Amino acid sequence: MGVGKTTVGRQLARALNRPFQDADRAIEERTGASIPWIFDIEGEEGFRSRERGILDELTREPELVLATGGGAVLDPDTRRKLAERGYVIYLYAPAGHLYERTRYDRNRPLLQTEDPRARLEALMAERDPLYRETAHRVVETGNRPARAVVREIIRPWREE
Ligand SMILES: Nc1ncnc2c1ncn2[C@@H]1O[C@H](COP(=O)(O)OP(=O)(O)O)[C@@H](O)[C@H]1O
Ligand SMILES: O=C(O)C1=C[C@@H](OP(=O)(O)O)[C@@H](O)[C@H](O)C1
Numbered sequence: 001m002g003v004g005k006t007t008v009g010r011q012l013a014r015a016l017n018r019p020f021q022d023a024d025r026a027i028e029e030r031t032g033a034s035i036p037w038i039f040d041i042e043g044e045e046g047f048r049s050r051e052r053g054i055l056d057e058l059t060r061e062p063e064l065v066l067a068t069g070g071g072a073v074l075d076p077d078t079r080r081k082l083a084e085r086g087y088v089i090y091l092y093a094p095a096g097h098l099y100e101r102t103r104y105d106r107n108r109p110l111l112q113t114e115d116p117r118a119r120l121e122a123l124m125a126e127r128d129p130l131y132r133e134t135a136h137r138v139v140e141t142g143n144r145p146a147r148a149v150v151r152e153i154i155r156p157w158r159e160e
C-alpha cells in the first residue's frame with residue numbers, strides 16, 4: 001500500500017502502449033462508491049469479495065497492465081490466477097517509505113488508525129512472503145521517482 005502500483009502501472013502502460021486498469025478504480029466505477037465508503041458499509045470482508053471478483057475478470061484481459069490493491073494477494077485463488085495468467089511484478093519499498101507516501105492520504109481505510117506506521121509494518125510482515133510467492137520479479141523502488149521505476153521494469157526488454 002502506497003508503494004506506487006497505481007502511479008507506476010499507469011506510466012508503464014503508457015510506455016508499453018497497452019491498456020491500463022487499476023482494480024480499485026474499477027471497483028469504484030462498478031459500484032459508484034469510493035473504497036472508504038465500501039469499507040464503511042460492507043467492511044473489509046465485503047471489499048475483499050468485490051476485489052476477488054474484479055481481479056478474476058481483469059486477469060483474463062490480454063495485454064492489460066493491471067495495478068492491484070495491496071491486499072489482493074491475501075486470497076489464495078487470486079494469487080494463483082495472478083501468477084498463472086499474468087507476469088507479476090512486486091514493487092517493493094520498506095514500510096517507512098510507504099508511510100511517507102501515504103501519511104497525508106485519507107483514502108486508505110486500513111491506515112486510518114492511531115499508528116499507521118505500525119499498521120504498515122504489520123501488513124508488510126504478513127504480506128511480503130505472499131508477494132514474493134506470487135511475483136515473477138521483484139523491483140525495489142528505492143527513492144527513485146515513478147518514471148525511473150518504469151525504466152527499471154522495462155530495462156530487460158530494452159537490452160534484448
Ligand atoms: N516512486 C515513487 N516515489 C515517491 N512517491 C511515489 C512513487 N510512486 C508513487 N508515489 C506517490 O506515492 C503515493 C502512493 O502512490 P500510489 O500509486 O497510489 O500507490 P499504490 O497504488 O501502490 O497504493 C502517491 O502520492 C504517489 O504520487
Ligand atoms: O493494502 C490493502 O489492503 C489495500 C490497498 C489499497 O490499494 P493500494 O495498494 O493501491 O493503496 C486498497 O485496495 C484498499 O485500501 C486496501
Ligand SMILES: [Mg+2]
Nearest residue numbers: 005006068069
Ligand atoms: Mg493503488
